[in-house]
Every structure is written in C-alpha cells, then in structure tokens.
Amino acid sequence: MKHPHSKPFLPDLETYQARIAEIWASGWLTNHGPELRSFEKALSQFLDVEHLCFVSSGTMGLQCMLRELPRGGEIITTPYSYVATSGALFWEGFRPRFVDIDPRRLCPRADDIRRHIVPNTRAILLTHVYGIPAFPVEMEALAKEFGLPLLYDAAHCFGVKYRDKSLLTYGDMAVLSTHATKIFHTANGGAVVTSGAEIRKRIEGYRNFGHDGPNEFKGPGINGKNSELHAALGLAILAEAEQLLEKRREQWHRYRELLSQIGDEHFLEIPADTEHNGAYFPLLHLDRKGADRLEQNAREDGIELRRYFQPALNRIDYLQGEPCPVAEAIAETVLCLPLYHTLSAADQEWIAEKVLSYL
C-alpha cells in the first residue's frame, strides 16, 4: 500500500538505544522501574495532568477504570466508538445502554442521556471520538445531578485541550491509548488519568494484582503493568511530541483546505474553545454508493481509507443494543484518510486530487 492509513512514528534510534543500554545495565525490565516512573512523570507534565497511571493498553485502562464501580447494572454509553469501549464494559460484567449521537458532535447529547438514566445505571462512559470533546461541561453537570460517575474513553485525545485544560481532566477518569496507531505511542500502552490521588492509588493496585505491599493484597487486581522497554520508547517519542502534534495539525488543515469544495457537512466540526490534535481525518455523511466507490478506487490507487468506526457498537450481536439510526448511518459510510508524520504536502495534494476525482 503506497499510503497506508497510519504509520507508527519511530524516534531517533540512537536516543532509544541509549535508554535501552541503561535498561540492559540495570537488568530491570518491568514492575515499575526507573523508566516507567520517569515516563509517568514526563507524560503527566506534557499533558498537564496531575494523576496518571501507565498501563499495558488503553483497553486495560478502561477495564481498570470500570473496576471502580459496583458490579453489575447498566452503563450509558455511545454507539460510535471503537469496539474496545463497550467491549471493556461488557467484559467487566456491565450491560451497555446505547444512546444515539448528535450527527455533528458524534457523541450523545446530555438531554438524551438524561432520558435513559434508570435506577440501575452505574455510570456514564463516553468517547471523545477523534479527539472531539463529548460535551464534557454539560456531561459533568448531568453526572453530578444524578450522582453518577462520568468516565471517558479518551484514547484519541493526546494533546487535546478544551477550555484551556487537557481534555483528559474532564469527568472522574479518562483513558488515553498509546497504541502504535496513535500520534503519540509506546507500541502498546495506555494511561488512566484520575481526578484525585486516592483513585489513582486504587488504579495502581488494580494494574498490579491488587498488591498493597509484597505480601499484602487490597482486593483483586490483574496484570495491567507496562514494561521498561515501552516506557523508554515513550520517553524517546515524548521528546519529539510537540513537533509531531504541530505537524499533524498542519496536515489536518491542509486536507481540510484541499477538499473544502465537497462541503462542510463532510468534515469534523471542531468545537469552539478546542485545541484539537488533528489525529484523524474522517469523511462523514457520504452516500453509501459514493463511499463504497471511494474506498474501492482509493485501494486500487494504493490509498488506504479506514472505516473508523464500523459497525455502530449497538449492532454488535453480543451487545444487543437498541437501534441508533444516526450512529448506524454514519458508521456505514465513514472513511478516514491517511495521516502519518512522513506524509508530505505533495502526498496530500495527490491524495486529495484522487479523492475529488472518485467522488
């Protein structure tokens, strides 16, 4: 494929090797060693968040986060996300209650969520999909009114700010993914950002088998740790993260300009007060035939367009969701354009020209 949808950023090899040499010298490969501790500190500083816990994946972060809730019952959630969002809650023994999304913001609205709150609702779990804020201020007010925990899947939100603070700081907890497909990554990994030190401490317990000392245990836990090698990769990439974000935002705006003639309704709408990261460039609200033709023609020309996120999660059989017509229609035709750090302006011009010609 000439232009895959994404390519992982690889940091300067010598920088990474120097960190690996230190790991070799110490022989400390995992279990919260010096690389992981420095990485957690550096990542917290970069993101401007106070409490952060690095885990083995975003999905593991979601599972640890959900462990904070009383077992069983329903969680109100979005049908428009990656399967990990509702997969994690199902895995942890909850039933999803899907609320259909706003067609422009791509997440449920607070008033629609209000109508779905029932006595055994345990929490609200939403996704800031593509890094677009999922009405966090309205949602915090609603969650407070009903005394419900507000949890965010913030897998896409590296570097996103809303109203001058990290999007990861909204709600009681938020989970970032640092998987290789993300702008900033650690090959595999994720981080749980919590609103206080007490919750962070409990998450640290869950990720480490429930240990509260070498031979003491405070409740159950799992192996959600990440390794020194992953943390070292994170440190090496974090040194270049500012430039990566800048480049990605530039690329995002370039596509937006090159394709502007197809109409605003086909692009993400970045809400006011948002410093976006440009992580994804989805084409939205295409007609079914047009989207299929576009995907097929692009593939023949070596351009990979990904259907992030298909299907709508309420349509996955084991999740047994009620119909969500807006999310289903969007999921059916969404196509995301290639975006990665080595994609040049000339590449983007060529891709945009092709896309316009297929449409």
Ligand SMILES: Cc1ncc(COP(=O)(O)O)c(C=O)c1O
């Ligand atoms: C919205 C969303 N949530 C969760 C995840 C899962 O994260 P991870 O791959 O780090 O487990 C992803 C994808 O990677 C995602 O896109």
